[in-house]
Amino acid sequence: MGDPVGMSLAHTLASGMGGMRAAGDLVARMQMTRGMRLSEAKEYVAGRLGVSTLDLVDPVVMHDVRAELGLGRITVQELTYADQPYAIEAKFRISEVLDIPINSVERFAARAGLGAPRVSAAGGAAG
Amino acid sequence: MDDRILTRMGDGSLVETTRAQLRADIEDGTQQAVRRAKVPPLEQGELDHLEDIFCSNARFTGVDLGDEVILSYDGSGNADLGSRMTEMLAYQTHQGADMLELWHIDYSYKAIKTILSFEAHEMKMSQLNLTVPMQYGAMPDLGRYSKPDGPIPNWSELMPLGRIEEARAAQLEAGEMATHDMLFVADGMVEAGTDGLDFDTAGAAGDGDFLATLNAVEKIRAKHPHVGIEIGMASEFVLGMHGELEYRGERLAGMWPHQQVKAVAAAGGTIFGPAVNVNTRKSVAWNVSRACTLVKRCCEESTIPVHMNVGMGVGGVPMTAYPPVDAVSRVSKALVDVTRMDGL
Incomplete structure (x- = not known):
């Protein structure tokens, strides 16, 4: 990535969806694993979350939506959310909410003996 | 002197110019792309929009609310925090990354094959600790298979000697090895839990490099139907180091982004990353106008997401290690606004 301020932060602030500060990671999953173009991916995720596509880039709205659905939230000094889903825990929820298998979750x-792989209505198993 | 505007050159230097000069740069940039790639020029409204973006003296700019795109963060991390997993967490939390990419400093699938166990373990542990999707990335890097780095006769040495058929055969032989290595690493990474694979700077060694990548992607897609596959290009058109290679009936040499993306989608890629080179002697405005023109048709015709390469010296971003945010934010906004691409 190079210089983090000149490259990644500049692009994030100028045009990015904000990752898990909002819903960028969720839209990215639909692009990566389903090849959905941006508008289709935004509409799919918004529909699954029950919000508007504009809400997907609003950290104020998404902070509450992610808490309600257990999709993982960014930890800050005073707010660690240790009693809520994060990382692999949150990805189990994301898989269910988006109705897609997630490879690391499967x-x-x-490997933990937690049952059969998820079969998605959106198409097939992970990997 | 109300007309004086501060702007950047392709090498990052700050210069003073005028609105008329910037407009001339923008007009010339689009025409240069038309001449090279035989694509339509930008429309007047798009040229006007670029003029507005680059004639502002604001320190920073951005897209309108609701127009945000996905940032794929190829090569996430800066190797200064102590561990790669820490780097990924920092990019997830501190930089708002939509996607992450685990990578090794020897950024080549040939090299990664020899340390796959180590890399796959890092992937598995990172996946346990991250929420945002993360792919594994490296270069197809066909040149690594030629002597003295690899076992295959060096086609760049054979060609000047007029041994063209031997040079062509060497590229095909190297390509089979590269395809095998990419598939080998992909299998290991999928088993470790990756969300996707990135084949970065595809075509760096020409059409043989691009073909080896497409062949690898086709095999990976058949074996792993829902793994993400991103192919990012090395430059704006495919060099004809072999010259006669085809993929599904289309000649690879000389392909421009709107043609490259069709080959990538046919092979099974889910994200395409066009690359447009930067001319350091021209203004950023000129470079962005040219880049927008070269990729607009690609974005219009693509069936898969298009994430433009916008690192240092690519896609209009100045060729400097520490790109000024005034220039980078203008590049970011201009590309998204004009081409309606899916990500960067």
Whole structure:
């Protein structure tokens, strides 16, 4: 990435969806694993979350939506959310909410003996 | 002198110019792209929009609310925090990354094959600790398979000697090895839990490099139907180091972004990353106008997400290690506004 201020932060602030500060990570999953173009991916995620596409980039709205659905939230000094889903825990919820298999979740479940792989209405198993 | 505007050159230097000169740069940038790639020029409204973006003296700019795109963060991390997992967490939390990419400093699938166990373990541990999707990335890097770095006769040495058929055969032989290595690493990373794979700077060694990548992607897609696959290009058109290679009936040499993306989608890629080179002697406005023109048709015709490469010296971003945010934010906004691409 190079210089983090000149490259990644500049692009994030100028045009990015903000990752898990909002819903950028969720829209990214639909692009990566389903090849959805941006507008289709935004509409799909907004529909699954029950919000508008504009809400997807609003950290104020998404902070509450992510808490309600257990999708993981960014930790800050005073707010660690240790009693809520994060990382692999949150990805189990994301898989369910977006109705897509997530590869790391499927591997975790299989290796921990947590049951059969998820079969998605959106299409097939992970990996 | 109300007309004086501060702007950047392609090498990052700050210069003083006028609105008329910037407009001339923008007009010339689009025409240069038209001449090279035989694509339509930007429309008047788009040229006017670029003029507005670059004639502002604001320190920073951005897209309108609601127009945000996905940032794929190829090569996440800066190797200064102590561990790669820490780097990924920092990019997830501190930089608002939509996607992350785990990578090794020897950024080549040939090199990664020899340390796959180490890299796959890092992938597995990172996946346990991250929420945002993360892919694994490296270069197809066909040149690594030629002597003295690899076992194959060096086609760049054979060609000047007029041994063209031997040079072509060497590229095909190297390509088979590269495809095998990319598939080998992909299998290991999928088993470790990756969300996707990135084939970065594809075509760096020409059409043989691009073909080896497409062949690898086709095999990976058949084996792993829902793994993400991003192909990012090395430059704006595919060099014809072999010259006669085809993929699904289309000649690879000389392909421009709107043609490259069709090959990538046909192979099974889910994200395409066009690359447009920067001319350091021209203004950023000129470079952005040219870049927008070269990729607009690609964005219009693509069936998969298009994430433009916008690192240092690519896509209009100045060729300097510490890109000024006034220039980078203008590049970011201009590309998204004019081409309606899906990400950067």
